[in-house]
Each structure stands twice: as structure tokens, then as C-alpha cells.
Amino acid sequence: MGDGRELVAGAVGALVRLARGTPGGRGQAVAEVVRARLRLLPEGARALSAIEADPDAPAARAELASAVARLLATDPGFAQYLTTTDLGGTADPNTVQLRTDPNPGPSTVQLRTGPGPDPTTVQLRVDPDTPAGGPSTVQLRVDPAAAGAARALAARRGNAAVLTVLALVLIAALVALGINLGSRPLLQPTGPDLAHAARTIRDPARVQGVLPDAAAMPSGWQQQGAPRSGTGSGPGAPCLLPGACDQQLAYATVSFSAPPLPSVQFTVVTFSSAEAAGRAFDTRLDLLNARGDAAPAAVQAVGDQSAARTRGDSTAETVVRVDSALLYVHYAGPGAAVALPGLTPFVRLLAERTRQAEDGRTPDAVLHTTGG
Incomplete structure (x- = not known):
């Protein structure tokens, strides 16, 4: 079966082949599982991003080997499982x-x-x-x-x-092997060692699908123009990771109004990892705090992180992180501080639709309230 170093080396080799897009090879299916587990750890997500950017870089390989070794050291059960696979040493003669x-x-x-x-x-x-x-x-x-x-x-x-x-x-x-068993996810790992394994959303079209449409909004709310989306950063979604903009993958934004008074803008920005999205969460709050009239506001907890800010009496914004996605809902209208709690259903709607997309489902959550 080989020692721990051979197991790490085998896993790293298989992950490098995945990063290169090389089909087949020893342990490819198991490497997909290892990659999914690594993405749950901040250092694992960073190492995967580095190896995917340059599979031949010695520093990236060393960082990946360190992340794999840490994963196996902190989860002996998973390490034991790997020893029963092709990555555990001599390939098993039984074919799949x-x-x-x-x-x-x-x-x-x-x-x-x-x-x-x-x-x-x-x-x-x-x-x-x-x-x-x-x-x-x-x-x-x-x-x-x-x-x-x-x-x-x-x-x-x-x-x-x-x-x-x-x-x-x-x-x-x-x-x-390219087998599709339907649109519903077959398994959402749970348990002491398997956290929610959300998918990173890279396609701007899929990010735009997270945004609510008129059918998802309460009666009386009207869409203001077509949604905007793109890769990286763009209008309404600046780079939130200075020095690491490549980790900001895609964005989409759309606005609704309930004439004649308020308007609400929904924005979704996706990142290469939950850790990167967490840093973007802090950056977004820093940008809001930098405006002299910004004031913290109490809101109900949504997603993995959430916070809100008001600006005078006319604008308010709630910022939420859901796994590797950052969401912000911006309100413009009179009585922002008073209206802010009323944004919570909109924020929860956007968070739920994001969860659906990260789970591989088609976002179809709607707001179950009436009125403006």
C-alpha cells in the first residue's frame, strides 16, 4: 500500500493531471473526490487555485502536497479510505x-x-x-x-x-464517465468530516440565473432594464480582491422598483473559494464604511456571513456571503433605516437561489409575500 508520502505523491500526481485536463490516468475518479475535499479547506482551495493556474510550477506543487498531507493528517479515516484505492500504491487489478x-x-x-x-x-x-x-x-x-x-x-x-x-x-x-442521472443532486455530504460541498460558479450565465426575475418578486415590483453579467469584475461589481482579481470569477446584477418610491438592486459575485469570498465580504464592508455617512445596522443573520449599512435616510445595503459567492442587496428610497428590516425577505430569496445554483440545481425560489 505504500507509506504516507507515497499516498500524498499519488494524490498530487492525479490532481496535477486533473489541472492539466489530461483524461484518464491512474486514480482520476478518486482524485475528483480528493479535490472536492480540499476545496472545503482554505489552504486546500488556495493550493488548487495555484496548481490550476500553473500545473508545472514547483511552488504550486509543493503547496498542493502540503495541503494534501494536512488533509490526510487531520482525517485519518479518509486517508485510510485512500489506501484502498488506486492512489494507495500499486493499482488494484480489479477494473471499474x-x-x-x-x-x-x-x-x-x-x-x-x-x-x-x-x-x-x-x-x-x-x-x-x-x-x-x-x-x-x-x-x-x-x-x-x-x-x-x-x-x-x-x-x-x-x-x-x-x-x-x-x-x-x-x-x-x-x-x-459522462453519465447524467437527472438535475437533482444525488448526494449532499453531511457528517462530522464532510461540510456542505458547494460548487464554484464560473459561468456568468449561471450567475445571472441566480438573480430573481419578475415571477420571483412580489406583486407590484417591476424589473428596471435587462440584467448585466460578465466574468471577473464590471459595472456594479468592482474587483473586491485587490492584488488577486483573478479569484473573482463572475458577476450579475439587476434592479427592481415598486413605483413610485423604492428600488432594490440585487448583485451576485462569485469567487474561486469560500476563503476568497470571505475576504471580498470584508472589502465590500470597508468600501461602504469609507463613505462618511455610513452607519452599521442590525439585521437578521443570513448565509455564512451577513452585515448591513445605511447611508443617511435614502440608501441601505445588506452584504451576505453564501459559501464562495458574495451577495449584496442595495435599497434606494425614503426611510432607509426603517425600511432595512423589510429587505430581509429579499436577501433570503437571493441567498436561497444562490444555494440552489451551488448545489447544481436550477434556481427557482420565489418570494412568498405580497405587496411592495
Whole structure:
């Protein structure tokens, strides 16, 4: 199986191949899982950004190796799991195959290793009304050796953690093979070692899809012009990471009004990591505080971070971070300080639509209130 250094080296090599866009290769599916886990850690996200920018840079490789080593040191269960995969040393002779059920047909997709059946199986069903073996059923079977390792891991970490890791491998392998099982996410990892694994949104069109449209707004609110979106920074969304603007990925903004009085502008800016979005959150507040008439205001907590500022009696803004996205809702109209609490439903709407997009779903949340 090799020592820890070999495991780190194998993982780094596989991650470098992913960064280069090299298809196939040893441990590609498992490397997708490692990459997802690294993105949950600030140092891991930074190391991935560096290696994706320049896969051949020695400094980037060293930073990635350090991040992988830290991940494995802080999560022995995950490290133990990796030793049962292709990254654990000598590649397992059992190949991963896509197969139909025992009676060949297109009804069931299975990911299996080894020629013989084994009772250790993970099933994911997209449609709960579909019978087992139906077109929306996916099974993952591991060979007896891997099953033994999983049972040993279960004794220390619990069966739920083992099934979560195995299911992550299944999803990564299916993604690598181009299999689409529907628009709903198959798994949202939870548990002591798997935080919410949100997706980074890079496509301006997807960011624009986060913005509410007229159907999502209460009666009486009208859209003011077409939404604006783009990569990096632009009108209404300046670079919020001086010296690291490349970590600001995309933006989108749109305004609504309820004539004749208030207007509300929604802006979404996405970043390469939650850590980068956190720094952008601080920068945005600094920009608001730099205006002499800005005053902090108390608001209900939304997302991972939230804060609000008012400017005189005519404007107010709430700033929210949701994973790797920064949101701000800007109000212009009379009585800003009084109106600010009324912005909370709008802020929650934008935050929920952002969560949906980061989970790979189509944003469809609407504001369930009436009136302006």
C-alpha cells in the first residue's frame, strides 16, 4: 500500500493531471473526490487555485502536497479510505466497469470491481418510486478486500461515514464517465468530516440565473432594464480582491422598483473559494464604511456571513456571503433605516437561489409575500 508520502505523491500526481485536463490516468475518479475535499479547506482551495493556474510550477506543487498531507493528517479515516484505492500504491487489478444487471439490459447502471458478487453495495435512487434495478438506480459494489477495509473503517468512523465516502467515489466516477442521472443532486455530504460541498460558479450565465426575475418578486415590483453579467469584475461589481482579481470569477446584477418610491438592486459575485469570498465580504464592508455617512445596522443573520449599512435616510445595503459567492442587496428610497428590516425577505430569496445554483440545481425560489 505504500507509506504516507507515497499516498500524498499519488494524490498530487492525479490532481496535477486533473489541472492539466489530461483524461484518464491512474486514480482520476478518486482524485475528483480528493479535490472536492480540499476545496472545503482554505489552504486546500488556495493550493488548487495555484496548481490550476500553473500545473508545472514547483511552488504550486509543493503547496498542493502540503495541503494534501494536512488533509490526510487531520482525517485519518479518509486517508485510510485512500489506501484502498488506486492512489494507495500499486493499482488494484480489479477494473471499474459499467455493467447492466445480471440479466443484461439497459435498465440498471452498476459500478463494480471484481468478477464476483459481493453484498457490500451502495444504492442511489433518483426516483423513490422506481423499483430496484430500474433506470434510476445506481449501485456501487466493491471487491472483498475493499469491503474488508470498509468494515475496518466502519468500526472506527461509523457506517454512515463509510457509505458517504463510497457514494462520493461513485458520483465522481459517473461524472468522469459522462453519465447524467437527472438535475437533482444525488448526494449532499453531511457528517462530522464532510461540510456542505458547494460548487464554484464560473459561468456568468449561471450567475445571472441566480438573480430573481419578475415571477420571483412580489406583486407590484417591476424589473428596471435587462440584467448585466460578465466574468471577473464590471459595472456594479468592482474587483473586491485587490492584488488577486483573478479569484473573482463572475458577476450579475439587476434592479427592481415598486413605483413610485423604492428600488432594490440585487448583485451576485462569485469567487474561486469560500476563503476568497470571505475576504471580498470584508472589502465590500470597508468600501461602504469609507463613505462618511455610513452607519452599521442590525439585521437578521443570513448565509455564512451577513452585515448591513445605511447611508443617511435614502440608501441601505445588506452584504451576505453564501459559501464562495458574495451577495449584496442595495435599497434606494425614503426611510432607509426603517425600511432595512423589510429587505430581509429579499436577501433570503437571493441567498436561497444562490444555494440552489451551488448545489447544481436550477434556481427557482420565489418570494412568498405580497405587496411592495
